[in-house]
Amino acid sequence: MRLIHNYMWQAVKNWYPAILTFAVLIVVWELCVWFLEIQRWLLPPPTIIFQELIDSIGLLTRHAGITVVEIIMGFAVSLMIGVALASGIVWSRAMERSVYPIIIASQTIPIFTLAPLLIIWVGTDIMSKVIVVVLFTFFPLVVSLVTGLRSVDSESVDMFRTLGATNAQIFRKLMIPTALPNFFAGMKVAAVVSVIGAVIGEWVGASGGLGWLMKLSGPQFQTARVFAAIVVLSVVAITLFAVIVAIEKWSLRKYPSTLNQAKNLGE
Amino acid sequence: MSSCSQKLVLDNGVTSLDDGALLTVSGVGFDYQSIPVLDNVDLSVNRGEFVALVGPSGCGKSTLLNLISGLLPPSTGSISANGIVDSPGRLGNVSYMQQRDLLLPWRTISENCQLGLELRNISADTSKALVQELAKSFGLSDVLEYMPSQLSGGMRQRAALMRTVLPDNHVLLLDEPFGALDAITRNVLQKWLLSVLTRTDKAVLLVTHDVEEAILLADRVVIMASDPGRIVAEVDVRLVGSNIESSFTSPAFVELRKNILALLERRGVSS
Numbered sequence: 001m002r003l004i005h006n007y008m009w010q011a012v013k014n015w016y017p018a019i020l021t022f023a024v025l026i027v028v029w030e031l032c033v034w035f036l037e038i039q040r041w042l043l044p045p046p047t048i049i050f051q052e053l054i055d056s057i058g059l060l061t062r063h064a065g066i067t068v069v070e071i072i073m074g075f076a077v078s079l080m081i082g083v084a085l086a087s088g089i090v091w092s093r094a095m096e097r098s099v100y101p102i103i104i105a106s107q108t109i110p111i112f113t114l115a116p117l118l119i120i121w122v123g124t125d126i127m128s129k130v131i132v133v134v135l136f137t138f139f140p141l142v143v144s145l146v147t148g149l150r151s152v153d154s155e156s157v158d159m160f161r162t163l164g165a166t167n168a169q170i171f172r173k174l175m176i177p178t179a180l181p182n183f184f185a186g187m188k189v190a191a192v193v194s195v196i197g198a199v200i201g202e203w204v205g206a207s208g209g210l211g212w213l214m215k216l217s218g219p220q221f222q223t224a225r226v227f228a229a230i231v232v233l234s235v236v237a238i239t240l241f242a243v244i245v246a247i248e249k250w251s252l253r254k255y256p257s258t259l260n261q262a263k264n265l266g267e
Numbered sequence: 268m269s270s271c272s273q274k275l276v277l278d279n280g281v282t283s284l285d286d287g288a289l290l291t292v293s294g295v296g297f298d299y300q301s302i303p304v305l306d307n308v309d310l311s312v313n314r315g316e317f318v319a320l321v322g323p324s325g326c327g328k329s330t331l332l333n334l335i336s337g338l339l340p341p342s343t344g345s346i347s348a349n350g351i352v353d354s355p356g357r358l359g360n361v362s363y364m365q366q367r368d369l370l371l372p373w374r375t376i377s378e379n380c381q382l383g384l385e386l387r388n389i390s391a392d393t394s395k396a397l398v399q400e401l402a403k404s405f406g407l408s409d410v411l412e413y414m415p416s417q418l419s420g421g422m423r424q425r426a427a428l429m430r431t432v433l434p435d436n437h438v439l440l441l442d443e444p445f446g447a448l449d450a451i452t453r454n455v456l457q458k459w460l461l462s463v464l465t466r467t468d469k470a471v472l473l474v475t476h477d478v479e480e481a482i483l484l485a486d487r488v489v490i491m492a493s494d495p496g497r498i499v500a501e502v503d504v505r506l507v508g509s510n511i512e513s514s515f516t517s518p519a520f521v522e523l524r525k526n527i528l529a530l531l532e533r534r535g536v537s538s
Contacts, residue, residue: 159369162336163383163434164359173386177373254373256416 041221052224053231059213060232066209068236070126070198074133078190081134082141089142090149090175103142111135112200119205129201129209136197137190144186148179181255184248191244195237210236287313289470290335290438294344296495297330303495304330308344310489310498312438312470319473319481319488321531327496328474329366332440335472336363348438359387363440366447368427370415376426377402377411383434397433404463405429421452428460439464441473445480457483478527482520490530500530 026046032038033045040048053060085103088095111132118128152175160170202211210229217225288311297305305327312318320328333339335346337357345352348361370379377398384394402408405425415423424444432439444460445453461484464471475481481488482504490500504523 155365155367156369156371158333158338159363159365160386161338161358162361162363163386163430165386169386173382174371177371252373254375254414256372256414 041223044224044227048224049227049231052228056225056228060210060228063208063210063213063229064232064236066126067195067198067202067211067233070129070201070209071133071194071236071240073126074130074197075137075190075194077130078134078137078141078194082138082145082186085138086142086145086149087171089146100146103139107139111197115200115204118201124205124207128204129198129206132201133194133197136193136200140186140189140193141183142186144182144189145179148182149175151182152178180251184244184252187244187248188241191240192237195233195240199233287316289314289349290472291347292331292335292344293346295331295334295341295346296343297327297334297339298342299330305334305341306495306497308496308498310472312472314437314470315468316487317464317471317473317485319475319485320491321475321478321481321488321527322491322496323493323531324476326491326493328491329442330496332363332442332472332474335438336361336440338363349436359434360436361438361440362431362434362436364428364431364442364444366443368415368423370423370426370430372415375412375414376407376418379415379426380407380411380430380433382430387434394433398429401429401433406459419452420448421456424448424456425459437469439469439471441471443475444473446475453480460484478524478531482523482527488527490527502527502530 030045030047033040033043044052085099089100090096114135115128115132118131122128122131156174156178157170160174165173198209199211199214202209203215206212210233214226214229217223217229290310290312292308292310295305295308296303308331310318310320310331320331322328330339334341334354335348335357337348337354337360340354346354346357348357351357351360370376371382374382377395380398380402381391381394384397385391398411399408402411405428407422407425407429410418410422415426418426424447428441428444445456448456457480473481473484478488486503486505488502488504489498490502491497492499502523
């Protein structure tokens, strides 16, 4: 209990500058809308957006559910493709020279322009959105994993070999643990862009999801609903990010942290 | 006082290939990108013998250890360690401690030391018990559950040595194990290593650039010269009946040190 209390107090201490800044911005926004008499369809004040959030919570959560499923499926597929590609690139020189440049070049294509093609090829069901999420997320995953797996130093590999390790053992017990911190850095980037990917996919062609709801609400001048959808999307992205940070903290709990090193210097 | 038997065997005069040799290096040469790194190296280490290899930087001492451990195949000649002639076959059968401790930062000291046994699929309980037993003589019993980042350089080096010797191979290679330590820690660890290895039946080959360390720890000092790396002399340095405290100042020690430095210097000037 005391531990939880301490943890929350720590969180408040860490976050209060951000929360305070955010609160000031919201108040300024609210006051601007009222005193400058801005039309509500043009820019609704935060109170109206909050009211819309409460009034349409059923609608918003239903569409958020669709978006979240797309994100999770896309993320899972991306993870599988990313791990396979990165392992291949690190293992095989041929694959590194043939595939890696194409992967990097592929990122110069604006994915937004591919989305309409995907609608033509696979239709407007969930598959097209999953593919857009994959296109957005596999790149940070592959790059971070390749970097991480490559950061293994040759002396450690030699040490494993002199202990009689097989290639599979070296991969599992040395390369993967070495790559983990980089991998999680890539995961965090992927988490954020996965939300963008799902919304873009829905924007181009869908029958549900927060992106679709925003696209529908805009032309009807339901501006407050567009903002409410953005708020929900942010909550989704932050939650996803927080989940990955939690997994990261657990996975890397034995790794030397900067805190540990500082403690040692003091000894 | 201490007496010492001193025997100089110059250049290619090393021919002792008696039955007691656990490690035999014969006529070994190694070329890297067609540049000769080692040339016609003959060396043998008997069971229970501690041999030190000294020589200038870049004379191929570490390369020789890489060849013996099986990490690299020799270009010419042959190496037999505990009867294994095939290079990849020696991997896992020759214990090799590299210069850096290479402890895995995400594993506890115990888990790091268990690595060699774990890779042989020995159960965690068995290997943990072995680590706990050996930790007593290594002075690591109290820190087995610590992470490497919490330990001093000397302790980490001991842990690395424990990881190296746990698989219990007959041939042990040490590549400047105390090279990165401060003088005081270094001295403490040298004495400790001597006490740990003194009753061993292993064949130990230590690479060092520290002549005093070589005389103190070894039964025999092998001197190498560079370009290409080759063995130029062997000196028997057994200081009979001496203890470590008085070694550094004993006349025999000083005499040996002078002789070995002279050999190293002569080669350095002539090459």
